[in-house]
Amino acid sequence: MTAKIKAGIVGATGYTGVELLRLLSTHPNVKVTAVTSRSEAGTSVADYFPSLRGIYDLVFQTPDEAALEQCDVVFFATPNGVAMNEAPALLAKGVRIVDLSADFRIKDIAVWEQWYGMKHASPDAVAQAVYGLCEMNREHIAAAQLVANPGCYPTCVSLPLLPLLRAGRLQKGMPLIADCKSGVSGAGRKASVGSLLCEAGDNFKAYGIGGHRHLPEIKQTLSSLQDGIADGFVFVPHLTPMIRGMHATVYLHLEDGTRPDEILREFYRSSPFVDVMNPGSTPETRSVRGANLCRISIQKAAGNENVWIILSVIDNLVKGAAGQAVQNMNIMFGFADNAGLQQAPLLP
Known part of the structure; x- marks a missing residue:
């Protein structure tokens, strides 16, 4: 059996974070090894999200404690302005990144700064990033180290x-x-x-x-x-x-x-x-x-x-966020497109 890649989630206490945890829990090629939250460090994932009881035995850690550099892929499910400061250090260590915030989506730095009201901390990473609309940029995503997951x-x-x-x-x-x-x-x-x-x-x-x-x-x-x-x-x-x-x-x-x-x-x-x-x-x-x-x-x-x-x-939380992020990861690592994403829609 092929070894699973190790995945980390930064900012895993939000809706996209818990959606990533839900989708990755059944992914045949991935093991989530690190989840971070500064505010909830030391709290069990299963205690914070009762829907995940019996599925994860992880504990939230601070980013410094989580050894994210040992992951094969890291998802940033963080507010705008976080990934642009923290992702470059992981990129330098060879970690592949899917960012669910807007930090790397817009190529024109001045336009990004105008709309998001802050100075961009890593314009070089923006130039490196591939826009992760899967059906548009599949070949570029497959070769990317940094993918900017599109907005919903x-x-x-x-x-x-x-x-x-x-x-x-x-x-x-x-x-x-x-x-x-x-x-x-x-x-x-x-x-x-x-x-x-x-x-x-x-x-x-x-x-x-x-x-x-x-x-x-x-x-x-x-x-x-x-x-x-x-x-x-x-x-x-x-x-x-x-x-x-x-x-x-x-x-x-x-x-x-x-x-x-x-x-x-x-x-x-x-x-x-x-x-x-x-x-x-x-x-x-x-x-x-x-x-x-x-x-x-x-x-x-x-x-x-x-x-x-x-x-x-x-x-908006799946194809508009966490699901597309997993789809991007699948393309990046050569997994089947639908790996971890075969859930049928819920009704009612």
Whole structure:
């Protein structure tokens, strides 16, 4: 039997951290050997997360105690600004890294500093990092030492557009609008008035209309795939009263004669985690809950032959975060794409 690689998780007390622990617990090629948390150092993982009782006997350690340099791969499930300070030392020791924060996603350092409000500590690592949208950068991810895991909104919006952009089928000079909704877990596992049940429950609202941090990340992808499209991009996120799930409704104009359903179906023919549904279908967030899946459908807008509508759904904690991180790791180490990611969606 092939020896398992050793994995560490930095910042393992958040929603993406516990999701990584859940997914990696059944991975045939990986053993989690280190989990860190400065605030919970000395606490048993099973005590902190009762859902993991009987699965892990690990104890949270500080990063200094955890011997992360002995891991083959380290996941950073930390707030923005942490990985850029701590990852370079591990990179220098040959450790491979998947960063779930935004520290290495945006190549233009000035743009990153503008949107994230801090000075970047390791611009050289940004230049080294590969953007980890698996279905877009597979070959580069396979050779990477540092992968920047995409954000949840960028994943949900970019996956359905990727084949059409690569084919150059979007009309230049026309608006491209992404109307997106996310469950409350997208805000992270922290004390926040806006995430309280009495605030988020039985409520629906837009936010970040003046500019959301994921906007430059999405525009970077658009610009890299088809010239002249990013300038017309409009992105409006909304908070919905559910725990998990993300839904993107994308309005776009395509070149005459384009058969988008055929383009998407052919492009994703061999992709295990992208489901191109039949035209006219309406994918639901509950159909991907707990699974590393993106379900997509596309159809013409009623009464407007020039406008197409894409519907895209993911679980923001899985394909939008921890699941895609595991998928990136699988590609980096040559494992089967679906290793540790074969969970069926949860229903109800």
